[in-house]
Amino acid sequence: MVSYPKVRVLENEIEDPELTKIAQEISKDCIDKYKLSYDNVNFHLVNLDELASIVASHGWFQYPQAWWLGQDYTIQKKAHDLANWRVYEIVAPSGVENREPVEAFIYKGNPLYEKKLVMAHVYGHAHVFKNNFTQTEFKPESPLTLLHDFKEAVAKYEEKYGEDAVELILEIADSLSTCIDFSFANYEFEKRKPTNIEELLTPQKDILKELKERGKRKEKIIPPERDPDIFKFLMTHVEMEDWQRELLNYEYLYKRWAYSDSGVKVLHEGFASLIDFRWGMENKEMPFSEAFDYLNHRAAGEKGSIEENPYKLGLAMFLHILKEGNNNDLDKNWEHLLNIVATQTDYTLLDKYFTEEFLNRLSLEEESWEALLAELASYKLEGLIDNKKTIFEFLKGNFGMVKNKLLFSKYNLGLPKIGVEKGGFKFDAHDSLYLIQDINEPGKIAQKVNDAYNTLLNGPVGERMRESNGNKIIYLSLDMDNMLRTLKGIHLLTRKPVYLETYSSEDKKVLIKYTGYNKGEHKYTMMNLT
């Protein structure tokens, strides 16, 4: 006998028996018919104020209390009050077997049919949380405990060292949270680098312990190889007080896992949308027109870029994968799809399945995918595309460019790859730190990204894009304001000059030397390396 996960629907912490029954039935459908597997799920019915608050904390009951959490809450609250946007659901990917259920939050003002579809959607997410390799790789043993401890530590040290000192460390930590090695996003499960598998075996390596071990070893060249994980490197090598290192460590452990979501956004939302789509279409009790309205609104018709709204692209790709194989054997295709969900990331999914055939299929159902097609063609010039037909023609003509742009936006989570150069720690008499932006990685993937960049920038379309200011264009250069402010944070940690080898907007290699911040101005010098 199949054992089903425990599903509950709670309102003000009290179980709603009717809705719980409905949720359990949907869960049973998802497990029996769609072969999903996930941990226990709690649905919480929340009002707008609670929703704003829970969206700000990314679905967690416990969250370190920094000022920007209050800011996020204010923005969400105002936007929800003014109905600028509305979040259908938010899911905390906790899901520790039999201990921490997946916590999903649904707006209680939604009509029942929407609640049902959102529940099916949540089960889709819960399946990805449990089965996709990126979601489990860096998962803390108990995410809720980690966040709880983090929150407590922040409160404790604020009392001891003052709010300003603690918030400064938290700001630096947040700033460094994108300087983690995210190369997992670029490989599918079987083809990852051996170094990553080693990481997989000890995902919870205690930084403090490692530091003590490091003290025993004698290293002359630090780091011995280029280190893509600046955050971890600084945390282990820079001298600081224990409480500061403890807070950085909490942030590192949480963010390394939290960011793994960004590597499977299309896959996550696409699969969850596919589940609510299938359940909505196949369930006889569901009024067809309402289900269709919701799905259309949710997945295909909504505006927004692919980065902001990955539902439509993900759903379209999964539907294509389902239809691509043997049409008569849905079960077999579904197995194949579940395997894809478990083993791919956005980058590999797009690399493999974003094909010309896929684009052709979209064109056959052009009306349903109008918004998606327009979005894919969004690096068009104003006036280049006059009507629907030319959108498709444009996409067909520029297929390579469109795909490369998509791949570029997913490579390394769309973030620049920056690392500590080999021997770059205390490399000169002033004990400076040497960082390097890495675009010339050896290997096929980097080649593709470079190709993407070159096609976009140097091709005829790139020329025209350059002419018209403000259109979408990809840059290898780092956003100047952000770069200087991030360097300021690193400088505050190391208290030594920080060098960064990077690229200017004209692709010239430049070296930036950051030496501090005084009276509202960043102190830095820049020189050309080529």
Next chain:
Amino acid sequence: MIDPVGPAKRKYRDRLKKIIDEEICRLTSTQLTMIKKGEVVPYNIPVKDIPHFVYGPWPGEGESEGGGNDPAGPVYGEFNEESLKKFLLKDLELEVLKPGRRLTKEKIIYPGISKRGDESLLNLDETIFAMIERQVAMKKFKKGNLDIEVDEDDFRYNFPQIKYKEDKDAVVVFISDVSGSIYDEEAKAAEAISYLIKLWLELAYPFVERVYIAHNATAWEEKEEDYFKLRTDGGTVFSEAYNTLLAMIEGKPYTTNLGKPRTLNSSLVDIYAIHMTDGGNFIHDNGTAIEALEKLLPNLTRFCYLGLKGDAYDSAFERMIQQKFTDTNKCRTYVTDVNNENDWIKAMKAFFGKVK
């Protein structure tokens, strides 16, 4: 109630307060005039982000895609007269104005009963009780059959006591140079600052009367509604304006567009005079003007000289004031650059800030 955002709300509010103060300091003369007319001035609350290494163009290379400090759409606030008052009162750290002491009747209370008093203060209840008490004492009282027989001794009167409060009304006299050398920018700055002075005085005084004196080579009292639109030709003579104010105080005749001349009693009201000018006084008048000011000052609570620094500002008279009148609590000067639209905070601090 699910609320994972606890102390973070308070932390953000603290930061927000700083942001709002920064924003209110950026209000321009034009915006202050809008608030004066009863409109609200909206402002964006910038969303502060945490910086990260992200791709993006360098400055001058098209628009940034990487975030930065973009103002958020939904987060905005509004400034109105109330927010200005709050700012003046709490954040600007101005000297607290104490109205000159004068007793005014606030109300009459009746704390006691008396056997003597005015007919109008007769207390009937107490009179009847006194009558009954007398009848009981004299054993004339019959139960169930009250005999109303009021003696002269029975009459009781309320004993009145007058409650006074200490306050004083204020008169703010705006003296504005409307000669040919004053342009729109100068007039705009003058209007904004005079509005703030009025707001500030209204916070301290129960009633603030406004008097407007305009002058070029001659001086006259003007209506409020026309005052800041007024432009004339001709030269500038400060002593005329000061003498007009002196005439008001002394009850002498002066020129007025209001129809009826007024008298200001400096013992009953606090008089504040604000002189707004580009400083271009007729050079032979400087001495006379200083003399007139000397006569005027004992009657004033404060004299504020606002120099409007436009294209041609003359600082000669301002320097003379500073040399002659060293009592900084009574006589204060400030020069505002009319092209710098949000100079009003410094002006207010100069006129009403604490003396160090």
